Amino acid sequence: MAGHEKQLIAFPVHPGVTPLDVVGPLTVLRNLSGTPYRTVVVGERIAPTETDTRMRVVPAATFAEVPRPYAVVVPGGGAATLSAMEDEALLGYVRSTAGTAELVGSTGAGALVLAAAGVLEGRRAAVHWAYADLLESRGVTYAPERWVADGRFLTAAGGSAGIDMMLALLARLKSRSAATLAQLFMEYDPEPPFGPSDRSGDGELARLLRTSPAADRRRPARAEELIRMPAATGGERTIAVVLYPGLTLLDLVGPLQVLTELERFAPQYRTVVVAARIEPMATDVGAEVVPDQTFAQVPHPYAIVVPGGRGGTIRSMSDPEVRGYVRAAAASAAIVGSVCTGSLILASVGLLAGRPATTNWFFSGVLRPFGAHYHRKRWVEHGNVIMSAGVSAGIDMALYLAARLTDEATARRVQRAIDYDPQPPFGGIDWGHVPLLPRAMRGAVGLAAPVIAARPMWVSRVERRSRRDSTRAAVP
Incomplete structure (x- = not known):
């Protein structure tokens, strides 16, 4: 990978990582075809890594194999992020790559890892709302926006904020039309059934999120x-x-x-x-x-x-x-x-x-x-x-x-x-003005429907x- 590392966008995962913080951005950036960039999930070793759900993710490469990526984006992991802030292998990788990367980013609670690595001090950053005070305790100014650009640093809050941020990055690395096409492919036209989320302080919920994972993997069910x-x-x-x-x-x-x-x-x-x-x-x-x-x-x-x-x-x-x-x-x-x-x-x-x-x-x-x-x-x-x-x-x-x-x-x-x-x-997606190319693609799939079925x-x-x-x- 060394010959192409300048074009890699690395997502370092750690035990307890939040899948949505990784997969949402990766889904957007899979639309980087035709550019010199590609994404890679990296870890300390290539082995199944626990997430904060009952699914494990396998890194495609080790930290050592991708030492100088074009960009590094650190996903969060809920309560497990606090342990990640003390993971020397992860922190060492973040410090090393952040020193040479063109872009340094995070999603969810991942900004805490950047802060623990000492690369965010004095900057503004977004983070999952439940971790705002912890971020500020590390000398970082908490930004309540869904995502923030501060120089070469891009940080996103939780949930779909990583998707929002990566659509903007895709427009920057490729084109706005590529970003809107990616949005169409994902059908990212959100309609939360109960409207926008209330991101105001909720101390009780914040403490709960910071002290225990939602999925108790210590309680495996027998067959x-x-x-x-x-x-x-x-x-x-x-x-x-x-x-x-x-x-x-x-x-x-x-x-x-x-x-x-x-x-x-x-x-x-x-x-x-x-x-x-x-x-x-x-x-x-x-x-x-x-x-x-x-x-x-x-x-x-x-x-x-x-x-x-x-x-x-x-x-x-x-x-x-x-x-x-x-x-x-x-x-x-x-x-x-x-x-x-x-x-x-x-x-x-x-x-x-x-x-x-x-x-x-x-x-x-x-x-x-x-x-x-x-x-x-x-x-x-x-x-x-x-x-x-x-x-x-x-x-x-x-x-x-x-x-x-x-x-x-x-x-x-x-x-x-x-x-x-x-x-x-x-x-949102303008369904009344979908471009010709995706309409033609849909038509082709429709013509192929009898064969598919x-x-x-x-x-x-x-x-x-x-x-x-x-x-x-x-x-x-």
């Missing part, structure tokens, strides 16, 4: 416990978020961050990431992630959420393990959800026929062969099925779902805890025939 977690037991209710190779990681991370935070206020819920096997899986942003449980360990979740993607999702529409799990889990789940093109997986197993539905705007035509009726809304609810539009819409939908599972006051507190107060730098529909016919044959064979 036999996971099996008995449906709502009918009246006990712990499991929410399973499905992971499969090649998905859009923000589709998974957005709802995961919201629903994990819900556990802090409603401990009867437990959100896990499930996959066919517990192993690193590739995603759209170049970072591999590791699930918490297998499909077999969580056969009957209280709720299931299926993220989307592009090629990985199309392949999964015909994957017997993914299809089998989604169909079986949905049969007993109280809530069946999807994000972005995850609705295509629901449709491919026959769950959306005759229903109103939504998906990523570019893939809306693929719903039609399965008998679903597309609506361009942030989320669509029909019976026990709830679907969100593209990528970032999963955050809005998850907040709505948090209110449905508890109440609006609790969902508002979750929103405040994750510091979700989206403010896209170029405003053909294989999963054939698989469905084979599965139905197999079930009929099995039933007949069982009859004496």
Whole structure:
């Protein structure tokens, strides 16, 4: 990597990192094609690293392999950031790279790590609101804005602030049109269901956020416990978020961050990431992630959420393990959800026929062969099925779902805890004036819809025939 390090934008991760602080910015910057820049997730070693959810992330390179990146952006990690402020390997890397990097940044509580490394003294910086006083105690002026530029230093608050900041950076590194196109690809047109977040001081919540993670990983559920977690037991209710190779990681991370935070206020819920096997899986942003449980360990979740993607999702529409799990889990789940093109997986197993539905705007035509009726809304609810539009819409939908599972006051507190107060730098998406290129791309996907749908529909016919044959064979 040494020959290209000047063009790398490095995201150093640490134990307890907040996935949304990493994945939101990475999703924006994946649109840097055609420029000399690319992103890389780095760590002290290449090994699965715990996050503040029940999912682990695997760095693509070590600190030693990327010693002089063009830019370094430090993500936060909630309560774990306080430990990161004493991590000498991390602090040494930040000090070293900050000395030569063209840009130095942070997201969420990451500004505390920059401050602990001694590179922010005397500057203005944004940070997750719960850590403002800690930042100022390090000689840094807290900025209440969602993100702040102070010379070559770019710092963002929590939640989606990293997305807002990176859209502005993408416009700077490439062009404003590239940034607005990236916003369209992400369908980053936020509609928080309860309006803007209240970022005024809340000492009690701040202390809670700074002293304990939302997901208690010290309390792993045994397989036999996971099996008995449906709502009918009246006990712990499991929410399973499905992971499969090649998905859009923000589709998974957005709802995961919201629903994990819900556990802090409603401990009867437990959100896990499930996959066919517990192993690193590739995603759209170049970072591999590791699930918490297998499909077999969580056969009957209280709720299931299926993220989307592009090629990985199309392949999964015909994957017997993914299809089998989604169909079986949905049969007993109280809530069946999807994000972005995850609705295509629901449709491919026959769950959306005759229903109103939504998906990523570019893939809306693929719903039609399965008998679903597309609506361009942030989320669509029909019976026990709830679907969100593209990528970032999963955050809005998850907040709505948090209110449905508890109440609006609790969902508002979750929103405040994750510091979700989206403010896209170029405003929302102007759906009435979408440029020709993305409209042509959408049209091409629509023309390809019968081809995309053909294989999963054939698989469905084979599965139905197999079930009929099995039933007949069982009859004496």
